[in-house]
Amino acid sequence: MSKIIRLAAISAAIALVATPALAHPGHLAGAGFLDGVAHPLGGLDHLIAMVTVGVYGVTIGGRAVLAVPGAFLAAMLAGGLFALTGGQLPLVEPAIYASTVVLALLCVMPVSRNGVTGMVFAAGFGLFHGFAHGAEMPVDAAALGYAAGFLASTAGLHAVGVAIGLGLHRLIGRPEQDSQAA
Template identity: 45%
Template sequence: MSLHKISRSLLLASLALAPTAAFAHPGHDTSGMLSGLLHPLMGWDHLLAMVAVGMLAVMGRSKPAWQLPLAFVGFMLVGAMLGINGVAIALVETGILLSLVVLGGLLAVGRAGYLSVMTLCCALFGMLHGNAHGIELPAGSAASSYISGFIMATIVLHAVGYLLASKCADKWQFLALRVSGVAIAGTGLVAVFSAA
């Protein structure tokens, strides 16, 4: 299969994941570790954002920028703890959709520089993703178990993004990352307009 066909298929698949409702989070099971493990895999917004962070950690670098996934995971935990304690971040759902636009946009334009800005973006978006779940979780062991599963799945998705980006042949890596970025940002834009 040619790179053009793969790129087109990736873009079409991403657009097919666009939401039909404004809120992607309410109504899912939040009981236990298995639910926490599965949600990032089943929630298209989380899946795309987390894979994008893993890809950004590789983009244009001789050594991976591990601070990007670490910032995302660390602040995702902070956001979840805030939510569990009743602190809801304003416009969290819109922020999550915008995380796709920004993270995908960074991949699409191929900006490997400005590591401190990208780390800040990952921290902010991680906090939003965590807060969206923390506000719907009851305090206690069920919440701890769910969050543990959510964090493990997030780390796995970061690793998937890292592996996908690093396994591309050098001459194709830049193009593959840009195409993936366009697909992720495009999906985010469609979702933002669908939610409006």
């Protein structure tokens, strides 16, 4: 089995475990930093998407290791602020679900090994994830603390993804090595 097929199988398995938007069942009144930290950890869809962003950055390599997660975080903050100001964004839950599958597929698609492409996809999905965080924030929440919490938690999940990506590439090699060897 080639290295790229093994990486595709691993990515597909991760994507298939995802469940639709389980991280949004409601929050505690007075939510602050710790509730913001807990929010991304409470749903498999968030866990998979945010970890996969880190893996995808490693798959692209170079500056993308930081730029792809950075684009996700920046767009997530923008999406959260947009929701807090009363903005409307259609198809939020389907986009969050799609992020788990699309990001996993991007990890194994050779055409997606471009830093700008990676940042665009990460930012697009980050916007939807952030909007969900902002839209479902309790009215009396400490918005700044809550936002800082979910940003910190998300950055941690991206770091886990980077570590997993580096480990996978050490274990099975970078997909680019397969195509260059052919």
